[in-house]
Amino acid sequence: MTIPAFGLGTFRLKDDVVIASVKTALELGYRAIDTAQIYENEAAVGQAIEESGVARSDLFITTKIWIENLSKDKLILSLKESLGKLRTDYVDLTLIHWPSPSDAVPVAEFMQALLEAKKIGLTRQIGVSNFTIDLMQQAIDAVGAENIATNQIELSPYLQNRKVVEWAQQHDIHITSYMTLAYGKALADAVITRIAEKHNATSAQVILAWAMQLGYAVIPSSTRRENLQSNLQAQTLKLDAEDMTAIAALDCNGRLVSPEGLAPHWD
Structure with missing residues (x-):
């Protein structure tokens, strides 16, 4: 099974807002939906679906499994609760949302859970999120690289995370990019807007197309129908080598997500 290249993110969307976003996205043709236990919107996503x-x-x-549910006695129970909220017998992919702070629950314990x-059919594939090279190696040691479908990481034109990406790809671990638009900051970048004008595209389409051309999956979110429709069209935009080189040069280690007490020591 492969990870869809394009999906809908639901981070920070709740209640009627996330219901409307998911229903509109599905109506427009989206078929991949990304949620998490900590988003507190699984039930609303399930209703919308x-x-x-x-x-x-x-x-x-x-x-995605939240840190409070990483221990072997909680993980499967919490996933079953998520399935109930999502109104489904299984999910297609379950990720460890963040590594356990201070290694309170060892990587081997939660990966084996x-x-x-x-194995018991609650999820078709498993993977990780916000994992460094060291943590990915620990996950491989625990369950084998063949059982790690993806590492979902912050990745944008300003944070291209090349060390982690290259290591993951060498070990056949797919990359899913979140925060691909850099909280919208990259939309106003002069380089991006110039490329967008050249292709008669939006800045968001350019950035999403760039990530997908590099082989990453993307999961942009939006509450506006026109943006959901527009983002979908990034799948058919083809950037040339000059465009890709220009975006590659924007990397400045511009990390936006690094919660204190939760974030690992980044590569």
């Missing part, structure tokens, strides 16, 4: 009428078999649903969840 059910009300959309789209067949479960046509969807790719991702959720996650693999057990896969």
Whole structure:
């Protein structure tokens, strides 16, 4: 099974806002939805999916295990709760959202519990998020690289995370990019806007196309129908070598997400 290149993120969207976003996205043709236990919107996402009428078999649903549920006695129980909220018997992908702070729960413990969840059919694939090279190696040691579908990391034109990306790719671990638009900061970048004008595209389309051309999956979110529709069209935008080189030069280690007490020691 492969990870869809394009999906809908739901971070920071709740209640009626996330229901509207998901239903509109599904109506427009989105089929991959990304949520998480800590987003506190799994139930609303589940409601939106059910009300959309789209067949479960046509969807790719991702959720993520929060740090409080990483221990082997909690992980599977918490995933079952997530499935109940999402109104489904299984998710397509389950990620460890963040590594356990101060290694309170060892990587081997939660990865083996996650693999057990896969074996009993609660999730089709498993993976990680916000993992460094060292943490990815620990995850591989625990369950094998063949069982790690993706590492979902912050990645944008300003934070291209090349060390982590190259190591993951060498070990056949796919990369999913979050915060790809850099909280919207990259949309106003002069280099991006120039490329957008050249292709008669939006800045968001350019950035999403750039990430997908590098082989990453993207999960942009939006509450506006026109943006959801526009972002979808990034899948058909083809950037040339000059465009890709120009965006590559924007890297400045511009990390935006590094919560104190939660973030590992970044590479």
